[in-house]
Amino acid sequence: MEGNASSPDPRPHVVILGGGFGGLAVARGLADTKARITLIDRRNHHLFQPLLYQVATAGLSAPSIAAPLRQILRGQANVTVLMDEALDVDLAQRRVTLGHGSLDYDALVVATGATHAYFGHDDWERHAPGLKTLDDAFTIRRRVLLAFERAEREDDPAQRRAWLNFVVVGGGATGVELAGTLAEIARHTLPREFRRADPRHANVLLVEAGPRLLPAFAPELSDKAQRQLEKLGVEVRLGTAVTRIDDQGVVLGDLPHAARTVLWAAGVAASSLGRRLGAPLDRAGRVLVEPDLSVPGHPEVFVIGDLASVTQPNGKPVPGVAPAAKQMGRYVAATLKARWQGKPVQPFRYRDDGSLATIGRMAAVAQFGRLKLSGLLAWWVWLIAHIAFLIGFRNRLVVMLDWAWAYWTYQRHARIVTGTDETPTLPRDA
């Protein structure tokens, strides 16, 4: 492939694995350099993860929170985007093995992120889908909407109840967002549309093993988030371990809870590519990088974003959030530029721009240093921040429109079931 260093091209070849917030920031940060850049992603699009739960809950359509990587980088002539999969890294040869061919690099940035993990219960995934990709979101959307359809069709009261029981496992931001939105759908969006099973009888249970929701926030905000969720109709159970998940529901401790729809927001594990770098990993499988985010012994290889394990001077880990990934990406780009110019490099410093989590209609929590907000004000901050960070004017416009629409009508325009999973594939006609 052209990308190979076998070509006598003198320009340094920077290979970026992953087109998320981190990888994209590296590519953009090197726009004004002589570097040849190859960005590899197995998907053709950059995904705005923070709003993925809204695709899963039918509030937004997929293209509103995703943009083709080529389109984002079309103007940057020194970037080649390849839709492919990174299988392995040969640190000695400075070569990445792809699904199709291989690439030699002068500098490598690994930004392949994290995925949801089931802590040794991989069989749970079938019953409790997690939320990392657009396909995950479609699976959750399908299961949630079909559950109400099944309830409407069901004659047996116990079965009907089981179809109207929803369990969300994990009290982090994603779990809180999913639970709050499910309650809103059941209480406000669907009621007038069913003749037999009243969606208002739906029960949304949020289960968290730890002592409080949103552990990344201050304790008082955890309490506020819980109260806001309960006001929306969500049943919150803290300090409760899920010991079993199957197609009938969950077992909490040793109490079975019948529910035909279980969503997983409990755990993430770093991309398996981290294990290929021969570097020490933390318990979550993240790579323990040097202060300049490089791999020990390989200053030409960087790991950023959710795959990197970085400890701040205050001893706290850098959180696995979009702003951190962006900052790491910009830092690596600046570091490479400094090196090429023979300038010294400072270690990476994470700047905490604050944390936001939305809960539902006019309910959210926000934390900026000492400043803590909750309720309507936090919700507005969340809303404006997320519109502002979306990529593409068209998407900002349509998302604003859809949110205004949902606000006034309580409707969610993307309530379209496509594809199949546990539901049998139906013949083309009838």
Add this chain to the structure above:
Amino acid sequence: MEGNASSPDPRPHVVILGGGFGGLAVARGLADTKARITLIDRRNHHLFQPLLYQVATAGLSAPSIAAPLRQILRGQANVTVLMDEALDVDLAQRRVTLGHGSLDYDALVVATGATHAYFGHDDWERHAPGLKTLDDAFTIRRRVLLAFERAEREDDPAQRRAWLNFVVVGGGATGVELAGTLAEIARHTLPREFRRADPRHANVLLVEAGPRLLPAFAPELSDKAQRQLEKLGVEVRLGTAVTRIDDQGVVLGDLPHAARTVLWAAGVAASSLGRRLGAPLDRAGRVLVEPDLSVPGHPEVFVIGDLASVTQPNGKPVPGVAPAAKQMGRYVAATLKARWQGKPVQPFRYRDDGSLATIGRMAAVAQFGRLKLSGLLAWWVWLIAHIAFLIGFRNRLVVMLDWAWAYWTYQRHARIVTGTDETPTLPRDA
């Protein structure tokens, strides 16, 4: 189920199979009656078929042209919507067998439409997807967008060419729309985004077995459509039969044509449910109905839309288009009301509101009786008509926005690849 006539409910029970243009028109036409209505569809949404090709070509997102049937009918208290599949009809017992349970009816309307047919070459479907459902549209979108990705990744010139060769089989409205849009994507949307394979080298071949495109239109409009397509860069081959389709391309007569992407717009066959009604069928498998659209010998059973074979007084068949289905639906609703009131019923008369077909940017053909339009003016008529007939204000607004957007920027916002088919499923990470 409640729907069963075993309940002593005196109100006539009307069962409608299919929530397309026809079935929906029947339900709405019976809004102000004492009838109990049950609408069955295996999908949860009504689909605006005329714009489906724009979802397939990444111009629109799925929710913009689909709306949940429950939401459309939420205000009509005498309608129960069930997401289920009609498997069989027992005319003697007046009972429909569903995937889950059965329903007794006093009147039955079969409006399950048509699907694409491969004329005894069912193995072609794998290589040449057709376009009838949103899932079909996603498959086509994925194949088209991935073809350009593969070309960019491909080193072998012959293989690269094969990935940039597109064949559309069938010169009806769908085939013309798909071919024209593919040419526009290759020439205007993608060029600046690829570094190796120039999308402008893409070749779009439209193959039609008959002597002209758009046989439903006047011959001079067929010629105009062909010239407009050729101006957009589409290669049109008339009077050419496809004798073979496989993963390497097509064989035209006995000339092999290498193409990794083949789309099928050549033929439709009526829903297999028609065969369950014991009524005479035409060659396309459509039910030959009475002048009042009822099944011979069963005045309580109606067949409408693409599944019905109706001949006009002028000897011409009623075309399988949305306006015809709507007219049949409204007619059946009026007929049932007249019968319940003991009034006489006139036979169904199809009113031709004209035909429209779009070809691409500012190119279309339109025919209203003697009035024939083509080019920009026809394109505007097409545009306004399709916005007007969309369901839902939000969708009209967003579709207008997306079209204006595409017009000015040449961008297509829904260029997001999700799901997998012939491409191997990729592991969750790396």
